[in-house]
Amino acid sequence: MGFRELIDSWRRIIRLATKPNKTEYMTSLKISLLGLTLVGSIAFIVRFIFISFIFPQQLYGG
Numbered sequence: 001m002g003f004r005e006l007i008d009s010w011r012r013i014i015r016l017a018t019k020p021n022k023t024e025y026m027t028s029l030k031i032s033l034l035g036l037t038l039v040g041s042i043a044f045i046v047r048f049i050f051i052s053f054i055f056p057q058q059l060y061g062g
Contacts, residue, residue, distance in 0.1 A: 020028065
């Protein structure tokens with residue numbers, strides 16, 4: 001793909017893109033926040049388990 005075709009495909013994408021309405025935006029926002037919360041919760045649980053059971057001396061300052 002040459003540079004000219006790349007620019008043409010970008011133009012096509014920009015022409016087809018539309019601003020989401022409020023319902024689409026809110027749905028997208030809810031899904032994003034749910035995913036962020038889920039990943040953060042899993043990371044917190046894994047870190048808590050790791051610190052509590054594998055390195056308990058760091059938990060108690062020893």
